[in-house]
Amino acid sequence: MGLSVEDTRALLIAVADSVVAAKDMLTEADSAIGDGDHGIGMAVGFEAAKKEIEGKDFADVGAVWKAAGMGIMKTSGGACGAVFSTLFRSAGKSLGAADTLETPALAAALAEAVDAIKARGGANLGDKTMLDALAPAADALAAQGDAPLPAALAAAAAAAEAGVEATKQMVAKTGKARPLGERSLGHADPGAVSTAVIFRAMRDHLAGQG
Amino acid sequence: MYAPKKIVNDPRNVVDELLEGMTLAGDGRLKQISGGRGIIRTDLPPDRVAVLIGGGSGHEPVFHGFVGPGMGDGAACGNIFAAPAPNIVFDVAQAIHRGRGVLFVYGNYAGDIMNFDMAAELCEEDGIAVQTVRVWDDITSAPPSEMDKRRGIAGDLLVIKVAGAAARTFGTLEEVAAATARGRDAIRSIGVAVRAGSIPETGHPTFDLGDDEIEIGMGAHGEPGVERTKLMPADPLVDNMMERLFADLPLAKGDKVCLVLNDLGSTTMMELYIVNRRVRQILDARGIEVYRTEAGRFVACQEMAGFSITLMKLDEELAGYLDQPADTLGYRRLG
Numbered sequence: 001m002g003l004s005v006e007d008t009r010a011l012l013i014a015v016a017d018s019v020v021a022a023k024d025m026l027t028e029a030d031s032a033i034g035d036g037d038h039g040i041g042m043a044v045g046f047e048a049a050k051k052e053i054e055g056k057d058f059a060d061v062g063a064v065w066k067a068a069g070m071g072i073m074k075t076s077g078g079a080c081g082a083v084f085s086t087l088f089r090s091a092g093k094s095l096g097a098a099d100t101l102e103t104p105a106l107a108a109a110l111a112e113a114v115d116a117i118k119a120r121g122g123a124n125l126g127d128k129t130m131l132d133a134l135a136p137a138a139d140a141l142a143a144q145g146d147a148p149l150p151a152a153l154a155a156a157a158a159a160a161e162a163g164v165e166a167t168k169q170m171v172a173k174t175g176k177a178r179p180l181g182e183r184s185l186g187h188a189d190p191g192a193v194s195t196a197v198i199f200r201a202m203r204d205h206l207a208g209q210g
Numbered sequence: 211m212y213a214p215k216k217i218v219n220d221p222r223n224v225v226d227e228l229l230e231g232m233t234l235a236g237d238g239r240l241k242q243i244s245g246g247r248g249i250i251r252t253d254l255p256p257d258r259v260a261v262l263i264g265g266g267s268g269h270e271p272v273f274h275g276f277v278g279p280g281m282g283d284g285a286a287c288g289n290i291f292a293a294p295a296p297n298i299v300f301d302v303a304q305a306i307h308r309g310r311g312v313l314f315v316y317g318n319y320a321g322d323i324m325n326f327d328m329a330a331e332l333c334e335e336d337g338i339a340v341q342t343v344r345v346w347d348d349i350t351s352a353p354p355s356e357m358d359k360r361r362g363i364a365g366d367l368l369v370i371k372v373a374g375a376a377a378r379t380f381g382t383l384e385e386v387a388a389a390t391a392r393g394r395d396a397i398r399s400i401g402v403a404v405r406a407g408s409i410p411e412t413g414h415p416t417f418d419l420g421d422d423e424i425e426i427g428m429g430a431h432g433e434p435g436v437e438r439t440k441l442m443p444a445d446p447l448v449d450n451m452m453e454r455l456f457a458d459l460p461l462a463k464g465d466k467v468c469l470v471l472n473d474l475g476s477t478t479m480m481e482l483y484i485v486n487r488r489v490r491q492i493l494d495a496r497g498i499e500v501y502r503t504e505a506g507r508f509v510a511c512q513e514m515a516g517f518s519i520t521l522m523k524l525d526e527e528l529a530g531y532l533d534q535p536a537d538t539l540g541y542r543r544l545g
Contacts, residue, residue, distance in 0.1 A: 035433070078292030082293070175321075
């Protein structure tokens with residue numbers, strides 16, 4: 001059961017491709033309540049993430065996630081670079097030297113990523129950030145226990161989508177949308193939208209494999 | 211909405227091409243490092259606290275245009291409107307560090323804070339001491355009780371000027387940081403947007419504003435302001451903005467200020483001087499002395515039209531920092 005190091009690499013390449021493909025959609029989402037460059041930063045970062053892991057051998061599952069995070073960290077910049085590189089790097093640290101990726105370990109890794117991102121940016125749940133999609137996805141994954149990854153990630157992707165919807169009812173408390181206050185209501189947080197793209201990509205990549 | 215017309219090549223290359231051209235304009239006194247995204251002085255004086263500035267590109271001349279004698283020693287440059295990645299900041303810090311630590315000076319935005327903090331951690335692991343002063347002068351972006359949530363706008367110019375002068379004056383990182391923070395705390399700004407700038411790669415404006423509308427307090431990236439209103443003549447607009455500044459920065463008769471009128475990208479000097487005329491009428495009526503006026507483009511947002519008014523309340527020490535010479539592409543002062 002679980003994904004091998006090589007399968008994990010393929011999974012994250014699929015994630016990177018999906019984020020890059022979502023560039024215009026993400027930029028559109030950001031234009032509503034930010035400065036309209038979120039998709040550009042995400043695409044730059046995830047193109048680099050793909051480059052870091054494509055055609056390379058990794059010793060363990062954690063190293064794949066860390067390498068993807070380094071790619072984002074070195075190129076993306078902006079809030080999205082800091083946050084999404086922290087996601088992949090801290091998850092990679094948590095996954096460590098495992099040679100397969102299993103649902104419980106991924107759930108624990110994403111829970112650690114939630115804490116690391118909170119510490120990095122000072123945001124909390126309900127502040128209308130990507131955490132409002134990531135935390136429910138991590139929780140949904142944890143609730144799946146030992147379930148196979150394809151089914152567990154389907155649940156996580158659904159939770160992330162629900163999280164994106166929930167951000168529409170939130171008033172931004174951090175980032176460039178914060179001064180909007182009540183005017184940010186009705187719009188989804190672009191970072192949360194990106195997070196949902198990532199989980200959807202993992203779900204779709206594994207669909208039919210479980 | 212008008213269609214943006216920019217003189218660029220492939221829009222994906224604007225940052226690289228801009229930084230290459232800007233470095234060449236330094237006539238040998240600037241050089242690029244860190245894949246081109248860091249710009250540092252080639253004539254760094256030895257044995258000084260280093261001043262590292264930086265932020266998103268597209269706001270020229272800030273930040274990279276303020277690298278040179280009397281201001282920044284090096285700049286970390288991000289993508290358009292996006293904070294620089296931590297490794298760029300770290301590379302610049304290593305290159306300009308001369309054994310006395312590095313002061314980070316940048317605008318108070320979530321992305322910048324996270325990336326510069328990550329860079330500060332890398333510096334710490336490398337044995338380089340870092341202190342940080344974030345610029346937060348925009349009074350419309352948070353109430354006085356939450357000063358540290360305010361955005362940095364045209365105040366960047368003066369905070370960087372103070373940092374550069376302080377680095378020339380003091381020997382320790384702590385002293386340079388303290389002087390720079392004192393300068394920062396004396397500065398307040400307010401802006402007004404008349405028309406949006408656009409992001410080169412998408413061609414899209416950063417916000418929508420009706421042809422006959424203006425927005426007071428709108429941020430340099432189109433963050434919403436405090437009041438959207440119909441376009442009005444310069445004098446009542448300046449009256450409105452100055453009232454808000456006075457409410458935030460108490461100034462008494464006899465106080466001295468530095469006044470900065472900043473063009474956000476495509477407001478003309480003609481307009482800035484018309485604004486200046488009214489600002490001076492108001493300050494004169496209150497008995498406030500203008501020690502120094504800076505009018506021009508310092509912190510822009512592509513072709514955004516609009517301007518900001520910045521007041522810095524001066525004492526002798528702060529005035530002394532402003533008096534010191536500076537020689538950068540974006541700001542020059544004779545000693």
